[in-house]
Amino acid sequence: MFASVFVVILGLLYCRKGSSQSFLGRPRLYGPSEALAKEVVYFKCEVPDYAGDEEIYLQLFKVGDRNRSLGGYTSLRGEVGAIPKVIKPSHEGYLECVVSAQNNSGITPTVSHPHYLKVIDPVKGAEIIHSDPMEFYEGNALQLQCQLSAGTHVSYKWLLNGQPVSQSPVHYAADNLLRIDRTSSKDSGSYMCMATNTFNKTTVFSSNSSEVVVTIKDFVSSPNIAFTVLKEDSQNYSAVVTCESTRGTPPITFSLYNRTELVTNMTTDDRQATFKVPLVLDRHLGWLQCQANNGERIAYSDWLPLEVVPAGGPVTMHYDFDLGENYAIVGLRFYCKVKKGSHLRYQWFLNKTLLQDRGSFYYVANEAPKQSILLLSVGRSSTGTYHCEVSDSFDNTTAISSKKHYLDKDVLNRLPILLVAVVFGCFTALILLVSICCCIGVMFRRRQYGEKSLLNLEMDTMRAAYEGDLDLSVYNEDPDVVNAARGDEFDHASEASVDE
Template sequence: MICVILRTTSKDSGSYMCVATNHFNKTNIFTSSSEVMITVKDVVSTPDISFTVLKEYSHNYSAEVTCQSTKGTPPVTFSLYNRTELVTNITIEERIATFKVPLVLDQYLGRLRCQANNGDQIEFSQWIPLEVVPVGGPVIMHYDYDVGENYAVSGLRLYCKAAKGSLPLYQWFLNKTLLHDRGSFYYVVNQPPGQSMLLLSVGRSSAGTYHCEVSDSFDNTSSISSSGLYLDEEVLNRLPVLVVAVVLGCFIFLVVLVSICCLVGAMFRQRQNEGKSLLSLEMNVAAYEGELDSSEYDENADLVETTRGDAFHLASETSVDEWPKIEKEKNTLQDERTS
């Protein structure tokens, strides 16, 4: 007989026994058993690596590096590497180990990685830089808000951020009183190392002057403060002077722009009307000149016709007066030819 256990884990570890019995006529004739101890080891998981800074005495710091695997049957051997160099190792009956490494602030000291080994498998953590930058200014604080149905400010989000710092510690103050993690009208949300956020519900309790302070989490003997910011419901719902100035400036600009457009349009129409008047005058002058030319032509034609008529009348009158003389000369010529 074969017994198979699939997907074994450390929970399947223990003592296993096999019993064989021979039955005949409902009577046990022979019974045999055997026992074996089986240990199932969980494979170690990929370890996580992190470190905190310890201040031992003035200007002397060290990094406490933590390596931890969430799974794996102990004992586990943890090894710490800086680049390719082995720094130290330890074998313990737990899935977490700590190492202490000398540290110099504001100086890059290499990259660290953990190795976890419980005999069946070896796993490596990610690389992390061994560098700690002290907190430095300036510290900037700003906010944004949520608007309710009546367009009144109902909620605020204040943000605090230092210019630099690897392990900053943020603290919020209202009227120079320290605000803890949570209160009746506020809630602190730390987002290290980037920034810290203070959530506020706008009301009478939240009115006052806010500021934040940032220090190194491993040395809070000195801190850098932001400038104060006074906030209350009336101030938040009042239109800022800059907004009023911008709106008023835009309105004046539009009025001036419309006035300029109207003036330009009036000048353009005046020029168009002047052009049309000049063109009409030129057309009238041309028509008048054409009428003058045609009348002069007609007068000249009448003069020519009159002259021609007078000449014809004159010629007619001359020919009638001389007709007897011509007749006489004709008869004289005929007589001469006969004689």
């Protein structure tokens, strides 16, 4: 009897335990999907299938971390549990609600579906971090990093002198990093980082860093060297040597060498330097070279002979032309050259009036010291007498003039008398030559036919003599007789056929 009662009690306990375990259903977790850091947010957890009177405990966890509860709520009658939480950036991720019986460890806890929370921490304290010096030469790499004291889900923008930095094969900007692999002077300027993030697609937070000035120097280019001649007085001359680089960050030190000997040097904030060197005309005084240095490397110019040859010798002038419609000359080019001279000045004159650079019908193109070209549009305005004068660029008293040439459109397009005479003479000579050939041909034919007539006469005489010795008339047949005979033969043949 006692054993039966014990079995019944155990059965009742087992049934009660099974019913209690099946009593807790899957809880539901509600809450915002996006929240600001340091704000208080309420998460709600409920058990829809709760029908008992026992206390249940609702707890909030991050998925995968049950050792650290984010909050809890004790429900006496199964009401919805509101769990408050001060949000931190570390709370971002999937959350879950775990429900368990408060005083009955025999009931298996149940877990809600995960709920994702995005935490927005407003950006603060943007600052540019760099490890390299902010002044260096082109070709080196530049790397800048934008660092924040706070901020999640941040977008970055890089500005150079207030303008966005454009992406290129050598410019790389991603997240909080800006890298320029091969810098140039165009990358110099003030850099700033802008960091922003947005909450709920409506509220925008931003933080701008202070500007960082980056100076990238250009290497100095190989300088160009040239010199002009300065006449001090009637006997003394100087060479004014100019050294100029097209690129390079100042200050630049220019040095002038005559072969291996340093003549002089100077440092300038410009890309050009000028030196003055004593000069003797018509004498080779060596070879000059400029050297430019702006701190990183030295650039060298070509070698330039220090020699001045005065203008001398005859001045020659010739021309060529362009043809238009009807083969009329519409454009003309005069060329002016002198035998020798290294520093020359060319001047063109029309009726003793100096032609300056460009006019309504002309253009002067100087290729000193080689030559000068005067381009003309042939017309009424260009009619007149032209000549050119050549002198030393440093001394006007040495001018040498070319021969004068008169230009007129009608005369220029008219055939020259000599040309007409030559053409007419050639035509007349051709006619005479053809006439002479015709006369010779006629005379030759007459002579040929006369010899043939004498030959025929001799042949007739020989034939007559031969016919006198031998009478050939008996061998001649009358054509009618021959035809009659042939007809009789045909008739005889026909009769024989009939008889057969």
